[in-house]
Amino acid sequence: MRVTTAFNRLLGIQGVSVATVRFERDVVLVGLRAQRRLVCPRCGCVGAGGYDQRLRRWRHLDLARRRCLLEYRLRRFACPGCRRVVSEAVPWARPGARFTCAFEQLVAWLAQRSAFSVISRLLRVTWRSVARIVSRVVAEAPPRLDGLERIGIDEISYRRGRRFLTVVVDHGSGRVVWVGEGHSQQTLDAFFDELGPERTARLRAVSVDMWAAYLKALRARAPQAAICIDPFHVVQQANKAVEAVRKQEWRRLQATGRPARWLQQTRWAVLKRPERLNARQADTLALLERENQRLYQAYLLKEQLRAIYALPPAAAAALLDNWLETASQSELPPFRRLARMLNRHRTGVLNTIEHGLSNSRLEALNAHIRLINHRSYGFHSPKPLIALIHLCRGQITIPLPT
Secondary structure, three states, rough: OOOHHHHHHOOOOOOOEEEEEEEEEEEEEEEEEEEEOOOOOOOEEEOOOOEEEEEEEEEEEEOEEEEEEEEEEEEEEEEEOOOOEOOOOOOEEOOOOOHHHHHHHHHHHOOOOOOOOHHHHHHHOOHHHHHHHHHHHHHOOOOOOOOOOEEEEEEEEEEEEEEEEEEEEEEOOOEEEEEEEEOOOOHHHHHHHHHHHHHOOOOEEEEEOOOOOHHHHHHHHHOEEEEEEEEHHHHHHHHHHHHHHHHHHHHHHHHOOOOOOHHHHHHHHHOOOOOOOHHHHHHHHHHHHHHOHHHHHHHHHHHHHHHHOOOOHHHHHHHHHHHHHHHHOOOOOHHHHHHHHHHHOOOHHHHHHHHOOOHHHHHHHHHHHHHHHHHHOOOOOOHOOOOOOOHHHHHOOOOOOO
């Protein structure tokens, strides 16, 4: 069997045959000969007559520890659709790439499971080449913004200096559908611009925290969607109010000269759920009920607010109104401020109970995004990180070329 015949069977590229095979140091150079029409990589139009030819090389899968490069004289022609001179499309590589599709599939499969530095060392390519390959593979993925009805929006810090990314997740499939740089109203407006008015009109519910920029963009661009305030952030604000009351009581008892060392041990007793308290913390809570009514009242207000999410929507509305009235008339300033804040978001809290949405999925996703960022030791710009997030959390299946 001739060498060219053997490489024809190894490569298996339709419409192309191997003309020459050369070995130079640790590189195998495979010369290709085209037997196909001139096709534009931009619009797909078929051209007639070549403009000129330029020798190009593409990195292929390694062959017996040697780098394998495909050589081909790329023809340029005048595209009737684009009305400009373009290079022809080749079946073994993506437009503008210097790697074959098989090599890029291997890189993308590894990028879902390891750091860019590991791939660079293993496959002998640069870090920037890996980032460009990931971007090209993600760009060819199926449309991500079709069929959205219930979505979640959250932000994540990816770098020091308050550098944020806005992440949009489909609650139906659990996949990331959009990631943008920043966490401002303009960032979310860019998502709705890409989504379009028709697909925006199909949105029924959006889970989000109480970040004002997101709420303003949602009310302006998707007024028909029900805004669901994430219950985690609501209970978190209640815990902060309890902690503020505990510190106020500590300072008040210290100023009067009364011993308040036992008050230091009440922190986790008032923050944890009642069913998760151990015996010592339950005794501390009983002591708190006898010794400090203000802090115990704060604890009861927090638990009553948390219990609202376990009720049906009709009962939850009445209990929430009762809680807002009680908290606003209490003698605890942190809870009066919390009541004013929740009064502004009353509809969003009730929408959460009605639709059963929360950002718990996004909080788990943020942990994975931090892992992706940390295993690569950070990124200089957000674009490679955004492409990697789509690759790892966008439910993109990469078949191995082997």
